[in-house]
Amino acid sequence: MTSLPSPAPDRQFTRLLGQIGYGLAALAITLLGLMLVTFLIGRVVPTDPVLSIVGERATPAQIAAIREKLGLDLPLWQQFFIYVRDAVQGDLGNSIRTGKSVTSEIARYFPATLELATLGTIFGTLVGVPAGVLAATRPGSLADQIVRVVGLMGYSMPVFWLGLIGLLVFYGQLDWVSGPGRLDPTYDMMMEFTLTTYTGMILIDAALNGAWDVFGNAVSHIILPAGLLGYVSMAYISRMTRSFMMNELGQEYITTARVKGMPEWRVIWVHAMKNVLVPLITVIALSYAYLLEGSVLTETIFAWPGLGSYITDALFANDMPAVLGGTVVVGVVFVTLNMASDILYRLVDPRARI
Amino acid sequence: MTALRVWLGDPNPASRRQARLGQLWLAWRRIRRNRLAMAGLVIVAVLLVVAAFAPWIAPHDPLVQDLSRRLLPPGTPGNLLGTDDFGRDILSRIIFGARITLYIIALVAVTAPVLGLLIGTVAGYFGGWVDATLMRLTDIFLAFPRLILALALVAVLGPGIENAVLAIALTAWPPYARVARAETLTVRSSDYIAAIRLQGASAARIIAGHVVPMCLPSVIIRVTLDMAGVILIAAGLGFLGLGVLPPTPEWGLMISSGRKFLFEQWWVATMPGLAIFIVSLGFNLLGDGLRDVLDPRSASR
Amino acid sequence: MSLLEVRNLRVTFDTETGPVQAVRGVSFSLGRERLGIVGESGSGKTMTGRAVLRLIRPPGRIEAEAMTFDGQDILNMPEREMRALRGKRIGMVMQDPKYSLNPVMTVGRQLTEGLRLRDRLGRADAVAKAIAALEAVQIRDPHRVMDAYPHELSGGMGQRVMIAMMLIPEPDLLIADEPTSALDVTVQAEVLSILDGLVRDRGMGLIFISHDLRLVARFCDRVLVMHKGLVVEEIAAANLLAAKHPYTQGLLNCLPRIGGPRGPLPVLDRTGV
Numbered sequence: 001m002t003s004l005p006s007p008a009p010d011r012q013f014t015r016l017l018g019q020i021g022y023g024l025a026a027l028a029i030t031l032l033g034l035m036l037v038t039f040l041i042g043r044v045v046p047t048d049p050v051l052s053i054v055g056e057r058a059t060p061a062q063i064a065a066i067r068e069k070l071g072l073d074l075p076l077w078q079q080f081f082i083y084v085r086d087a088v089q090g091d092l093g094n095s096i097r098t099g100k101s102v103t104s105e106i107a108r109y110f111p112a113t114l115e116l117a118t119l120g121t122i123f124g125t126l127v128g129v130p131a132g133v134l135a136a137t138r139p140g141s142l143a144d145q146i147v148r149v150v151g152l153m154g155y156s157m158p159v160f161w162l163g164l165i166g167l168l169v170f171y172g173q174l175d176w177v178s179g180p181g182r183l184d185p186t187y188d189m190m191m192e193f194t195l196t197t198y199t200g201m202i203l204i205d206a207a208l209n210g211a212w213d214v215f216g217n218a219v220s221h222i223i224l225p226a227g228l229l230g231y232v233s234m235a236y237i238s239r240m241t242r243s244f245m246m247n248e249l250g251q252e253y254i255t256t257a258r259v260k261g262m263p264e265w266r267v268i269w270v271h272a273m274k275n276v277l278v279p280l281i282t283v284i285a286l287s288y289a290y291l292l293e294g295s296v297l298t299e300t301i302f303a304w305p306g307l308g309s310y311i312t313d314a315l316f317a318n319d320m321p322a323v324l325g326g327t328v329v330v331g332v333v334f335v336t337l338n339m340a341s342d343i344l345y346r347l348v349d350p351r352a353r354i
Numbered sequence: 355m356t357a358l359r360v361w362l363g364d365p366n367p368a369s370r371r372q373a374r375l376g377q378l379w380l381a382w383r384r385i386r387r388n389r390l391a392m393a394g395l396v397i398v399a400v401l402l403v404v405a406a407f408a409p410w411i412a413p414h415d416p417l418v419q420d421l422s423r424r425l426l427p428p429g430t431p432g433n434l435l436g437t438d439d440f441g442r443d444i445l446s447r448i449i450f451g452a453r454i455t456l457y458i459i460a461l462v463a464v465t466a467p468v469l470g471l472l473i474g475t476v477a478g479y480f481g482g483w484v485d486a487t488l489m490r491l492t493d494i495f496l497a498f499p500r501l502i503l504a505l506a507l508v509a510v511l512g513p514g515i516e517n518a519v520l521a522i523a524l525t526a527w528p529p530y531a532r533v534a535r536a537e538t539l540t541v542r543s544s545d546y547i548a549a550i551r552l553q554g555a556s557a558a559r560i561i562a563g564h565v566v567p568m569c570l571p572s573v574i575i576r577v578t579l580d581m582a583g584v585i586l587i588a589a590g591l592g593f594l595g596l597g598v599l600p601p602t603p604e605w606g607l608m609i610s611s612g613r614k615f616l617f618e619q620w621w622v623a624t625m626p627g628l629a630i631f632i633v634s635l636g637f638n639l640l641g642d643g644l645r646d647v648l649d650p651r652s653a654s655r
Numbered sequence: 656m657s658l659l660e661v662r663n664l665r666v667t668f669d670t671e672t673g674p675v676q677a678v679r680g681v682s683f684s685l686g687r688e689r690l691g692i693v694g695e696s697g698s699g700k701t702m703t704g705r706a707v708l709r710l711i712r713p714p715g716r717i718e719a720e721a722m723t724f725d726g727q728d729i730l731n732m733p734e735r736e737m738r739a740l741r742g743k744r745i746g747m748v749m750q751d752p753k754y755s756l757n758p759v760m761t762v763g764r765q766l767t768e769g770l771r772l773r774d775r776l777g778r779a780d781a782v783a784k785a786i787a788a789l790e791a792v793q794i795r796d797p798h799r800v801m802d803a804y805p806h807e808l809s810g811g812m813g814q815r816v817m818i819a820m821m822l823i824p825e826p827d828l829l830i831a832d833e834p835t836s837a838l839d840v841t842v843q844a845e846v847l848s849i850l851d852g853l854v855r856d857r858g859m860g861l862i863f864i865s866h867d868l869r870l871v872a873r874f875c876d877r878v879l880v881m882h883k884g885l886v887v888e889e890i891a892a893a894n895l896l897a898a899k900h901p902y903t904q905g906l907l908n909c910l911p912r913i914g915g916p917r918g919p920l921p922v923l924d925r926t927g928v
Contacts, residue, residue: 026490033494037503041510149390152642156582156635158589161609161627164616168624172617252754258710260769260820261742274759293499297590311502312594315509327498327506335497350759350804363672 027339034331035087038324039080092325097317102325106307110329111200112182113299113306116226117291119203123230124237124291125284131234132241136249137268147238154235159228159294163301166224178220180303187217225302229294233287240283241276248272278349285341289334384647391643397636405452414443416450416603425619436621438612440601444622447603448629454604455633458519458588459581465523466580467573470530475565477531478538479557489535492528500525501587508596515604518597522587526580530573537569579641582634589630605630658828658860659685659707663720666702666711666884677702677715679884685828689854689861691875691892693868693906699884700864704830707862708745709737725827742769746821747830748850751837752813756805763801766820774824788819792849811842818850828860836865847874868895868906880906 067073074082086093092102135147171179178184182202183191191202195209203222206215248254249272257271296308303309307326314322363380367373385391404411413432420441428436428444435444477488495503507521541547542565550560591597592606600607605626612623666678678699683690692700706717709729722730724745729737749755757765766785770776776784782801789797792815805813814834821829834850835843851874854861865871871878872895880888880903888900898904 026493029490030494030497033490034497037494037498038506041506145390148642152390152635152638153631156586156631156638158586158593158606158609158627158630158634160590160593161623161630164609164613164623164627168616168620252749252751253757255705255710255747256749256755256817256820257757259708259741259747261738261740261773262768263738266772271757271760274757278759289499293501296501296505297593300594311505315505315594315596320509323506323509327502330502331498334499338497348759351806365672 023339023342027335030335031332032084034335035084035328036080038327038331039083042320042324043076043079087328092328093321095314095322096319097314097322102322105322106310106325106329108200109305109307109310112202112304113292113295113308115201115203116222116229116295116298116304116306117288119222119226120229120291121233121284121288123227124233124287127230128234128237129241129280132238133245133268133273135238135242136245139246144242147242151235151239154231155239157232158297159232160297160301162228162231163225163298166228167301170224177224178217180301182221182304183214183217184221187214190214225298225304229291229298232294233291236287236290237280237283241280244276244279245272248275251275278345281344281348282341285337285344289337292330292333381647385643388643388646390639391646394636394639394641394643397632398640401452401456401633401636404449405456408449408453412443412446412449414446416442416447417601418442425615425622427619428621428625435625436619438608438622439615444608444625447608448605448626451603451605451608451626451629452633454515454598454602455585455588455630458515458522459584461516461519462523462526462584463577463581465519466526467530467577469523470527470532471534471566471569471573473527474531474534474536475538475561475569478535479542479561479565481542485535488531492531495525496528498525500583501590504587504591505594505596508591513596513599515598515602518588518591521591522584525587526584529580530576533572533576534566534569537572538565541565541568575641575645578637578644581637582641585630585634585637657684657686658725660721660723661703661707661719662722664703664706664722665718666699666706667716667718669714669716676884678706681879681881681884681886683879683886683889685860685862687827687858687860688877689863689875691863691865691871691878692881693865693871693878694881695866695906697883698881700881701832703881704747704832704862704864707830708741708747739773742821742826743773743824744826745828745830746824746826747832748814748817748821748834750833752805752808752810752817753837755817756813758805760804761801762803762805762808762816766801766816766823769820769824784823785819788823789816791822791853792816792819794819809842810838811846814838814846815849818846818853822853822857825857826859828862829854830862830864832864833866834863835870836867872896 064073090103092106094100095102095105098105131147131151135144138144167179170176182188190211191197191206191214195205195211195214198205198208202218203215206212206218245268249268254267254272257267262271292307295304295306296312298304299306299308300312307330311323311326311330314320314326361372362376364372364376367376385395413434420437422441423433423437424439424441426433426437426441428434430436433443433445435448438444438447473488473492477485477492503525504518504521507524508517511517511520547560547564550564555563588597589604589606589609592604593610595607595610598604598607600611608626609623609630612619612621612626616623661684662682664678664681665676668675668677681699681703692703694700702711702715705711706719707722707724707729709717711717717730719730722728724740727740729740732740756762763782763785766788767776767778767781770781770784771778785801786797789800794800794812794815800808800812800816805816808816814837818834831850835846838846847870861875863871863875872892875892878890878892878895879886880890880898880900882902888898888903890898890903895903896907898907
């Protein structure tokens with residue numbers, strides 16, 4: 001007769017606290033390092049931020065005054081300290097182009113990117129997971145080959161080129177979808193002046209307002225870029241699903257389920273899938289993060305007023321605070337997504353729980 | 355020939371060399387049967403040949419403009435893939451562009467893995483705070499989205515092919531460091547490393563002479579798989595105008611210059627994109643096949 | 656009439672270097688008795704057990720002249736009927752509970768799954784049956800074990816859960832594939848006696864697969880000795896020590912004996928076989 005071993009509950013709790021503490025410390029150090037890297041990039045930039053403010057013909061006194069105002073006369077470590085202090089308070093400096101706060105500008109651009117990447121990830125997951133499972137259950141079959149080749153093609157496709165082809169075919173030739181931008185100009189005006197903004201994501205806002213004509217127009221605009229990003233993420237997700245699924249189907253507990261007489265769909269979608277889900281969560285989070293990044297190029301093609309467009313436009317205007325602010329924000333989203341997937345992972349996998 | 359085949363396929367090899375060659379032969383046979391991997395190999399080989407013999411293969415000079423022959427459609431006699439807005443032959447520009455692509459890949463392939471190997475092996479070998487510091491650094495770089503970090507770096511360094519390579523390499527090393535560290539951790543505590551250490555070899559010597567060679571195979575597989583990604587990022591930088599400067603025939607840049615006439619003269623933007631797609635597909639197919647063959651877990655199926 | 660009849664069973668794997676035969680023509684029949692299959696690793700004993708349940712996946716193939724269970728042809732039976740047979744009438748206990756239980760499902764869900772899905776039992780009934788099954792394998796706190804995940808159980812506990820899971824539908828035949836090899840020596844005997852008692856009480860047929868000659872001799876009525884995919888000797892367990900086949904004798908000679916000579920144990924001579 002044996003009974004379950006169980007650690008003392010108070011020790012369990014301290015271990016949990018320790019793990020959370022360690023995770024937070026690691027997160028803080030990563031974020032600090034992230035900001036140090038962007039800070040350093042910003043300081044070695046060849047264009048002098050002072051000159052771009054005061055112009056070429058400023059007097060030395062004027063330049064010195066501006067330098068002091070921007071804190072550029074302080075030692076580097078102090079400048080970094082101020083930079084971090086401000087950033088923690090949500091101040092990423094002011095854009096050189098517009099003079100407005102970078103934080104508020106990013107807050108305005110970010111929902112567009114979020115909307116696009118989220119929809120793309122949903123497409124990618126809905127298609128990618130079943131495709132990967134199909135391929136894994138019939139290795140070497142025609143279906144497997146197709147999933148593999150279509151996936152590899154998605155891996156190999158330059159996103160911006162795919163966007164151009166998509167525009168050429170579905171907008172230029174077939175006229176199935178609307179062209180660049182988030183809305184037609186008339187709806188854009190409507191959105192701006194007559195509807196309440198809740199989230200900045202047009203699909204959600206239009207639905208909340210009950211403005212279904214705006215919603216429909218927004219769908220016709222977003223469907224192409226989101227579909228293309230979805231294809232890229234589908235390529236990644238289907239490949240990973242296939243390999244995780246293959247791995248799980250070779251495990252002994254699958255044989256157990258079959259010995260129990262479970263039908264094949266249950267063996268695959270319940271027994272194996274529950275185990276595939278554990279690493280798959282990380283993959284989906286990663287692909288979501290990559291879509292946020294992939295949006296830099298996609299947004300340029302589709303004139304999508306999101307974070308990617310913001311960063312590239314700032315880049316060409318030599319607006320370094322805006323570029324670095326955008327980079328930090330994307331980096332923070334990346335790190336946060338990683339952390340979120342780590343937490344979800346613990347929830348799904350009983351072995352990772354303490 | 356058959357005697358050689360029997361010797362290679364012998365399940366009970368007599369020497370270590372025979373065993374190793376036999377394994378290689380088996381791997382080659384496996385990859386030969388994998389049609390997709392062979393297709394990848396052919397594509398990569400064609401890229402190499404085209405890049406090497408570009409001046410002899412290309413029908414026209416990639417830089418010579420002829421405004422009387424601008425924006426001709428594909429299939430025009432003398433301009434198989436058509437001409438761009440300056441009347442330059444698109445096919446010739448793609449052929450010369452292969453050189454640029456290959457140059458970028460080659461430079462990244464010799465820099466990023468070396469940096470990653472160095473950091474990964476040092477971290478893994480010394481352990482302790484060295485490991486903690488270096489791996490935290492790796493995590494920080496991994497936390498950056500690759501393309502955006504490369505963008506910011508190029509913005510600072512200024513456009514140009516060397517700067518683009520530098521930016522890509524600086525964003526590409528962390529995964530190699532991870533792989534190298536993992537391999538190092540497995541060999542670090544082995545007896546033969548202990549034996550060398552007892553003979554009085556320095557840490558640098560042990561790492562360079564005994565640890566790095568153990569990490570090489572897994573790093574090399576990663577390089578092949580990584581090349582497609584490098585091509586795409588390089589093309590992305592070129593497309594944004596942050597890579598090679600015009601009039602150099604770089605594929606990403608060619609797409610961006612063709613964007614203006616997308617709906618009227620579709621071929622100007624489409625053709626170079628096709629080239630990027632095919633080449634990166636080639637590397638992906640090859641890398642995929644190589645991993646299938648060399649990864650014992652997937653090979654056993 | 657015999658419960659299981661296997662004639663000239665072959666299991667072939669198609670690999671790159673050509674087909675490999677894991678089982679090369681095995682025949683036996685089984686009543687409601689306990690049959691042991693012994694052999695070294697790679698002798699084909701596990702594959703024989705799995706072939707009976709038709710659990711060999713591609714690239715493996717099963718061929719036989721005949722394979723019948725309780726008069727039904729299980730060689731050509733459609734997969735749907737085969738599934739009804741598995742679990743319900745034939746069960747299998749595998750080697751290591753660490754791998755043979757689903758790591759992300761609670762023990763309770765894995766135990767009740769068959770009852771709820773196939774027998775359409777309500778939740779409460781299924782749980783009650785599962786708890787009774789856990790008690791039958793002498794688990795003291797079945798309610799806690801029901802809520803536990805496999806990694807929270809010790810090896811011996813895990814294997815009891817496995818046995819309980821396979822015995823819930825009260826099968827006619829149980830295949831036990833090295834059921835104690837992954838366990839600590841101290842719990843091996845316990846698990847074996849539980850298994851033995853249950854099989855005896857319910858009068859089911861047992862195929863006991865093991866590499867341990869003495870264990871098999873103690874547990875079974877009859878023993879098949881397998882070597883390189885073939886049955887080299889079939890013998891009543893009581894007469895095992897008087898085995899005639901040189902391979903069986905070779906195996907027996909490798910066992911240490913209390914009070915025997917202290918010299919190095921002989922190594923199996925493979926030249927003649």
